[in-house]
Amino acid sequence: MKFQSIRGVKDILPGEIEAVQRLELAARSVFESFGFSEIRIPIFEVTELFARGIGTTTDIVEKEMYTFEDRDGKKITLRPEGTAPVVRAYIEHQLNLKAPVAKLYYLGPMFRHERPQAGRFRQFYQIGVEAIGTDRPAMDVEVLAMLMTTLQQVGVTEVQLEINSLGDAACRPHYRKTLKAYFKTHLSQLCEDCRRRYEINPMRILDCKKEGCKTVTAKAPSSLDHLCGECLAHFQQVKDGLNQLKIPFIVNERLVRGLDYYMRTAFEVTTTKLGAQNAIAAGGRYDGLVEELGGPPTPGIGFAMGVERIATLMERFETPKPDLFFALLGEEAVRQMLPVIIRLRGEGVRIEMDYSGGGLKKQMGLADKLGARHTLIVGENELKSGKAILRDMRTKEQREMSLSDLSEPLLKIIRS
RNA sequence: GCGAGUGUAGCUCAAUGGUCAGAGCACUGGUCUGUGGCACCAGGGGCUGGGGGUUCAAUUCCCCUCACUCGCCCCA
The missing domain is CATH 3.30.930.10 (Bira Bifunctional Protein; Domain 2)
Structure with missing residues (x-):
């Protein structure tokens, strides 16, 4: 079903x-x-x-x-x-x-x-x-x-x-009367619908698109004259x-x-x-x-x-794309980055991440598919060195960013 | 309410009264174990809208039904 x-x-x-x-x-x-x-x-x-x-x-x-x-x-x-x-x-x-x-x-x-x-x-x-x-x-x-x-x-x-x-x-009542009187003499030339309209709302006959009715309405008294x-x-x-x-x-x-x-x-x-x-x-x-x-x-x-x-x-508009994609490798990276992600989202930054737990290649692919402008990479190496990698997805330029102070610098880059 | 057309893979569409219903795009995986788009290779996916009938055999022919599309009417 x-x-x-x-x-x-x-x-x-x-x-x-x-x-x-x-x-x-x-x-x-x-x-x-x-x-x-x-x-x-x-x-x-x-x-x-x-x-x-x-x-x-x-x-x-x-x-x-x-x-x-x-x-x-x-x-x-x-x-x-x-x-x-x-x-x-x-x-x-x-x-x-x-x-x-x-x-x-x-x-x-x-x-x-x-x-x-x-x-x-x-x-x-x-x-x-x-x-x-x-x-x-x-x-x-x-x-x-x-x-x-x-x-x-x-x-x-x-x-x-x-x-x-x-x-x-x-x-309007006078006009309606005049109109009805006019149509009465042409009833036989009107379509079935219009004959019904004649009883209910004769003004609607003026709007009929059928050829026969059009020739009748062409000479009908105009509302503006009345x-x-x-x-x-x-x-x-x-x-x-x-x-x-x-x-x-x-x-x-x-x-x-x-x-x-x-x-x-x-x-x-x-x-x-x-x-x-x-x-x-x-x-x-x-x-x-x-x-x-x-x-x-x-x-x-x-x-x-x-x-x-x-x-x-109207023209079609794209669904908004992420400003930033977090490519996170391993549970610890997720644990440590989540507060940063939430904080930045609170500032209105559109952030996406991977939910499948796949490798970096797969996550980069997702970032690309979603159309993210930047990707922040944090894995074991970055946790060890204390420096995350920020990749500009368009220019492919990468730079290191201190893990201990991410939010403000990220905000600056994204808003520039 | 009336008329016409169309229903096949997630999407766009092929095909034939007869073996297992195909293609492109999309998707998944691999070539490429921590760096996306490209290329190549492989893979998953369908009660051919549903029901009935004709037939040895129906996705194909017929009927019914449902849905969608377009038109009439009417409206935004």
């Missing part, structure tokens, strides 16, 4: 994980420079939170959630996204009272029961940001700047930022802000989002290098969500980055 990981779930091994670590590090540092703080949210919540937050007719809620009953009979769901939990925490801890705008970021795994595919997993990682408490377009611009800066810092530059405005509670004055002004200010910061973007009026809570600004960062899963980050404004989840009427905006997708666009 061989065990293997569950379908759609994978291990990220050394060699692969380094890019992820860099991305996380870069994101943290960028977000914190913008004044955002980490919030660590649970990976499961009551099912109702997601149903209300994301929307009961969305694909995520209808068929992708990992939902189960816990031992008390409570309905629990592994989080499929991070915004609803963050908003729940915002309300629960009354973060609205602690600062005018709650600026939060999170990172961790999300779970969706989808068919695995290139760039799509059932457990996947997101790094996300939420700014709750302001509807100023300046915040939209800041959030987008954070996202693009982070991508740039990890060297992911061949991407496209697409933005759109979905309207708000005042103008924005109310306030939404239009908001959108204009967001675009102005991006231009001012020289952040390139295109307006894609077909851009709609699959989650119900988005309104006004919606955006997506895409790449052509990942096959079918071309979105590496996406987000938008969700001005009605806090209220929907039981909090005071509060606007918010956020995004999530797909960690695996971005990581595959």
Whole structure:
């Protein structure tokens, strides 16, 4: 009986994980420079939170959630996204009272029961940001700047930022009605999926890639023509802000989002290098969500980055190599050197050694394979003479070092 | 949920309805007993994903199943 990981779930091994670590590090540092703080949210919540937050007719809620009953009979769901939990925490801890705008970021795994595919997993990682408490377009611009800066810092530059405005509670219903009226006259030309979308979420039809639907949507009324004055002004200010910061973007009026809570600004960062899963980050404004989840009427905006997708666009980074390898011959050498090894490791020096008890040749081979910069040789001869041998593995130069005073001189050499 | 493709050594891949399923890389050992990379030599390693069927005989042909990959849908 061989065990293997569950379908759609994978291990990220050394060699692969380094890019992820860099991305996380870069994101943290960028977000914190913008004044955002980490919030660590649970990976499961009551099912109702997601149903209300994301929307009961969305694909995520209808068929992708990992939902189960816990031992008390409570309905629990592994989080499929991070915004609803963050908003729940915002309300629960009354973060609205602690600062005018709650600026939060999170990172961790999300779970969706989808068919695995290139760039799509059932457990996947997101790094996300939420700014709750302001509807100023300046915040939209800041959030987008954070996202693009982070991508740039990890060297992911061949991407496209697409933005759109979905309207708000005042103008979206009108647009929806107009759109539905238009599609009603073209129903027969739409694909089966789109006829279903017509009932559930007609805006999604705009996003269909089928040729027949495309010809219909090409002449469909544009969302941008139906924005109310306030939404239009908001959108204009967001675009102005991006231009001012020289952040390139295109307006894609077909851009709609699959989650119900988005309104006004919606955006997506895409790449052509990942096959079918071309979105590496996406987000938008969700001005009605806090209220929907039981909090005071509060606007918010956020995004999530797909960690695996971005990581595959990054160059690969080597696993760190040892600074120093200890080639020790005999138990006595091990006994005497262990304190030095521990002390140097405490200083942050990466030290490896041999655990097989093999001869010097074998240990040198291991030092080479691990890519150690230096090797310190201590055997019977060295114990007798009181002098260890330090070998530079690149230049092959060797020098003697006093056994009685190793740590400081070694530190100096390694840090030089 | 639907469609297509692929499962052979740790990895990348060969092969044939018929003797014992091979190669490269990797690994282990030796040439070289306290000095790595190179070279040469040798060695270990496989229920050919699992189950069933056809056949004298299946890794090969057929069916089922599982897994992976890619696409649709949807999404990050």
